[in-house]
Amino acid sequence: xxxxxxxxxxxxxxxxxxxxxxxxxxxxxxxxxxxxxxxxxxxxxxxxxxxxxxxxxxxxxxxxxxxxxxxxxxxxxxxxxxxxxxxxxxxxxxxxxxxxxxxxxxxxxxxxxxxxxxxxxxxxxxxxxxxxxxxxxxxxxxxxxxxxxxxxxxxxxxxxxxxxxxxxxxxxxxxxxxxxxxxxxxxxxxxxxxxxxxxxxxxxxxxxxxxxxxxxxxxxxxxxxxxxxxxxxxxxxxxxxxxxxxxxxxxxxxxxxxxxxxxxxxxxxxxxxxxxxxxxxxxxxxxxxxxxxxxxxxxxxxxxxxxxxxxxxxxxxxxxxxxxxxxxxxxxxxxxxxxxxxxxxxxxxxxxxxxxxxxxxxxxxxxxxxxxxxxxxxxxxxxxxxxxxxxxxxxxxxxxxxxxxxxxxxxxxxxxxxxxxxxxxxxxxxxxxxxxxxxxxxxxxxxxxxxxxxxxxxxxxxxxxxxxxxxxxxxxxxxxxxxxxxxxxxxxxxxxxxxxxxxxxxxxx
RNA sequence: GGCCCGUUCGUCUAGGGGUUAGGACGCAAGAUUUUCAUUCUUGUAGCAGGGGUUCGAAUCCCCUACGGGCUACCA
Numbered sequence: 235x236x237x238x239x240x241x242x243x244x245x246x247x248x249x250x251x252x253x254x255x256x257x258x259x260x261x262x263x264x265x266x267x268x269x270x271x272x273x274x275x276x277x278x279x280x281x282x283x284x285x286x287x288x289x290x291x292x293x294x295x296x297x298x299x300x301x302x303x304x305x306x307x308x309x310x311x312x313x314x315x316x317x318x319x320x321x322x323x324x325x326x327x328x329x330x331x332x333x334x335x336x337x338x339x340x341x342x343x344x345x346x347x348x349x350x351x352x353x354x355x356x357x358x359x360x361x362x363x364x365x366x367x368x369x370x371x372x373x374x375x376x377x378x379x380x381x382x383x384x385x386x387x388x389x390x391x392x393x394x395x396x397x398x399x400x401x402x403x404x405x406x407x408x409x410x411x412x413x414x415x416x417x418x419x420x421x422x423x424x425x426x427x428x429x430x431x432x433x434x435x436x437x438x439x440x441x442x443x444x445x446x447x448x449x450x451x452x453x454x455x456x457x458x459x460x461x462x463x464x465x466x467x468x469x470x471x472x473x474x475x476x477x478x479x480x481x482x483x484x485x486x487x488x489x490x491x492x493x494x495x496x497x498x499x500x501x502x503x504x505x506x507x508x509x510x511x512x513x514x515x516x517x518x519x520x521x522x523x524x525x526x527x528x529x530x531x532x533x534x535x536x537x538x539x540x541x542x543x544x545x546x547x548x549x550x551x552x553x554x555x556x557x558x559x560x561x562x563x564x565x566x567x568x569x570x571x572x573x574x575x576x577x578x579x580x581x582x583x584x585x586x587x588x589x590x591x592x593x594x595x596x597x598x599x600x601x602x603x604x605x606x607x608x609x610x611x612x613x614x615x616x617x618x619x620x621x622x623x624x625x626x627x628x629x630x631x632x633x634x635x636x637x638x639x640x641x642x643x644x645x646x647x648x649x650x651x652x653x654x655x656x657x658x659x660x661x662x663x664x665x666x667x668x669x670x671x672x673x674x675x676x677x678x679x680x681x682x683x684x685x686x687x688x689x690x691x692x693x694x695x696x697x698x699x700x701x702x703x704x705x706x707x708x709x710x711x712x713x714x715x716x717x718x719x720x721x722x723x724x725x726x727x728x729x730x731x732x733x734x735x736x737x738x739x740x741x742x743x
Numbered sequence: 744g745g746c747c748c749g750u751u752c753g754u755c756u757a758g759g760g761g762u763u764a765g766g767a768c769g770c771a772a773g774a775u776u777u778u779c780a781u782u783c784u785u786g787u788a789g790c791a792g793g794g795g796u797u798c799g800a801a802u803c804c805c806c807u808a809c810g811g812g813c814u815a816c817c818a
Contacts, residue, residue: 243797245818246818247817247818249817249818262758279818280818281817281818282816282818284817285817285818297761337804343816347815347816350815350816354815361744361784362744362745363745363814364744365745365814394816396816398816411748414748414749415745417748418747419746420746423745423746424745424747424813424814425746426814429815429816431816432816432817433816436816438815438816438817438818439817439818440818443818447754452751458812459748459749459811459812459813460812460813460818461747461812461813461818462747462812462813463747463748463812463813463814464813466748486748488749488811489811489812491810491811493754496810496811497810497811497812498811498812502748513816541755544755544756544767545755546755548756548757549757550756550757550758551757551766552756552757552765552766552767553766554767554768555767571749571755571756572748572749572750573750573810573811574748574749574750574810574811574812575754575755575756576754576755577754577755578753578754578755578768578769580754580765580768580769581755581768581769581806582768583768584767584768584769585768591781625780626779627780627782628779628781629780639782653778657778660803678744700777700778703778704777704778706779707778707779711778711779713778713779714778714779715778715779715780716777716778716779717780718776718778718781719777719778721780
């Protein structure tokens with residue numbers, strides 16, 4: 235078993251957009267595969283036809299692509315173990331279910347959903363929980379109780395049935411989870427007879443997952459903690475099939491929790507607190523509801539991956555920034571924490587800021603151009619690059635650039651009230667007019683030249699720099715923000731700078 | 744309710760018998776920037792509680808509390 239090539243799979247179900255927790259599961263699978271020179275496989279678990287959501291599968295694939303988590307096998311990619319959509323493997327499962335019936339590990343059950351619902355309600359009424367399994371199955375409508383002839387007749391007669399796993403009694407199932415260590419479940423205490431094969435001819439997750447993992451030669455099942463309770467069922471299923479020698483090992487990842495309050499991270503949290511919980515923007519095909527995405531919110535995929543990697547895993551030292559290649563070399567399951575991690579949107583932003591600052595102004599300028607176009611602003615590439623270079627360090631996202639730089643492209647329409655009341659004195663207009671004259675006399679419109687002329691004039695007049703520069707900034711920018719004032723002047727151009735001074739004096743008075 | 748998993752600063756985490764319990768985000772203060780932001784420096788704050796084991800527990804064991812997950816012909 236140890237010499238087998240590592241093969242792991244990410245197996246989402248296309249019931250909606252992929253949650254960031256799902257992306258992290260994909261990431262950890264991917265990293266584990268890379269670390270061990272193995273294969274990362276995508277398998278679509280669409281055995282529930284009722285929950286199929288159009289576009290979800292495409293969304294999943296696009297998300298993985300954006301993150302750089304490319305499977306080597308999967309739908310649309312191919313591979314020697316396909317098909318990779320469970321709905322297309324439908325014929326495969328029945329024979330395995332039958333095999334379990336023959337070997338006595340499973341049985342037919344004819345109870346209707348309504349009958350079971352009634353049982354459940356009755357149990358609830360006396361504050362108990364109905365469980366189909368040890369202790370109740372002998373009283374129910376199934377092949378354990380019925381004669382072989384009765385069962386045959388029912389099936390021949392077209393009566394709907396389900397195939398259930400026959401949970402062995404009072405057995406301790408112990409499994410070494412790669413993250414949590416030894417975990418034990420007692421069958422009688424905690425396991426019921428799960429449906430393996432549904433009346434619609436499709437397998438349930440439990441059967442399909444075990445059969446496919448076996449057939450696809452999966453060596454490690456790395457999935458969310460919500461699957462931990464069904465691990466003993468899966469272990470028993472491998473045993474029932476006689477696949478124990480080649481069966482995968484399990485690793486259950488801790489969950490990602492809400493930033494505040496109780497429970498695991500959900501779509502609602504993002505809406506409420508203003509951060510994305512999905513990698514990409516998603517429009518619900520039924521309701522038209524829009525969920526924001528990391529990509530559309532301006533996150534870089536490398537930042538998204540980096541922050542996800544550190545949610546539940548750490549390298550054991552103080553390093554915070556990792557490329558996906560680095561992660562691939564460093565990752566190991568025994569450094570995954572056991573406890574759930576609360577998601578911190580603030581730290582997520584900080585990660586993006588790091589990658590943003592890391593980028594060359596040239597690249598950022600390219601990303602900023604479409605924003606300008608959308609605003610209907612025309613500017614030369616040289617100017618855009620110069621502006622981006624100047625404001626870059628005050629931004630965390632590409633989307634911040636406009637907020638920090640709009641005044642380079644558009645003259646201010648209003649002036650910050652607080653700055654006016656604080657900086658605009660009675661003699662301010664006359665001083666600024668004098669400065670405008672100085673500006674007009676500058677022969678070479680360069681930041682250092684302007685500064686020199688300005689300083690010489692200021693010294694001559696013995697005016698305080700602060701009392702002039704702050705209102706001057708207000709005229710040019712509209713507020714008290716931005717880079718060096720003379721750099722702003724240079725980028726604005728001589729005429730525009732002077733115009734803005736005059737306009738501001740008119741408007742503010 | 745039952746079963747299972749977990750618990751180190753507000754948050755993410757390091758630390759696995761002897762540590763001044765380390766780092767990061769956030770927050771606060773100072774420096775620099777004649778603005779704002781950046782940057783830098785410093786500070787802030789934690790082993791859930793109780794019992795053991797031990798010369799010595801954040802570290803090992805038990806109990807309690809709390810948190811989380813599961814409990815479908817959903818994945």
